[in-house]
Amino acid sequence: MPVAGFIKSGSIPFAIIILGISHITTQIAVIREFINIFSGNEIVLGIIISLWLLLSEIGAWLGRFLENPRWHMPLFHIIIYPVAFLPIVIILLIRFLSNQMLIRGELPGIGILIPWTSMLLISYCIHTGMLLTLASSVLESPGKESSGMGREYFLDNVGDIMGGILFTFILSRYLDNLTVLYVPALLCLFAFLALTSLRTAQGLFFYLLGMAELVALIVVSFFIRLGDFSLTWLYPEQIIVTHSESPYGRLVVTRTGDQISFFENGELLFSTPHTFANKELVHFALPQRKDAGNILLVSGGMAGVIDEIMKYP
Helix, strand or coil: CCHHHHHHHHHHHHHHHHHHHHHHHHHHHHHHHHHHHCCCCCHHHHHHHHHHHHHHHHHHHHHCCCCCHHHHHHHHHHHHHHHHHHHHHHHHHHHHHHHHHCCCCCCCCHHHHHHHHHHHHHHHHHHHHHHHHHHHHHCCECCECCHHHHHHHHHHHHHHHHHHHHHHHHHHHHCCCCHHHHHHHHHHHHHHHHCCCCCCHHHHHHHHHHHHHHHHHHHHHHHCCHHHHHHHHHCCCCEEEEEEEECCEEEEEEEECCEEEEEECCEEEEEECCHHHHHHHHHCCHHHCCCCCCCCCCCCHHHCHHHHHCCCC
């Protein structure tokens, strides 16, 4: 089989499936990050998904203006390269810009959410939307103009399903919200390299470019704790004692002087010691029941409430 035929029959479907995996994992990771920034506000879900669909459709529409078929395959190949690392950049920008654009302690409204989200998502969504249009073109069979569209949507949906399963059962359980994006980045680079031909000087340049980013990604993954470092941007003037992420959200414990604070999805749960609040909670109630033998405390034990309770016989 000629080299071109092999690429078209194998590498392009592989690249489209990888794009589906990248698309769904990036979408989930970005939504989770914004929910942390906006204190668990679920309105964020609908707004981000709506903007994501709109911007992706704009990218697909723009791809229609690339009418020369000779450019479709080269552009499909080139655009995969930025798609590999753009999701990581988006998460870093969300964390870095949060304290630049938002007032700490304030629950931001949709007035700031819509332009900020659009600014961050536009590059990735335009690229991926355009890739879907280009993929439909390069997969077309001779004499069947609509054959590529059906194959492209099928392969993209396969990637979406695989990405959802991968994120739900593996990635979200063992990796944090930034590190999880190293996996689709790695897969996109493999797809980029698989589409690269070494028969030309340009192909050799693209191959070296892909390998350079692959090495950089491996170095960052194993030697630079980018997730931990960027998380400190969300808690300025505080020391992060520990943090943990689960499929349900992010828990962060910070220290400022002698005070320890606990955050869930960006929302302050409590701080300790918080003597005034603990005294107010306990000493209004217990003096009214001097003979109480048992006390039911619903939440607040870690905040020091128990220490106040134990002052009573």
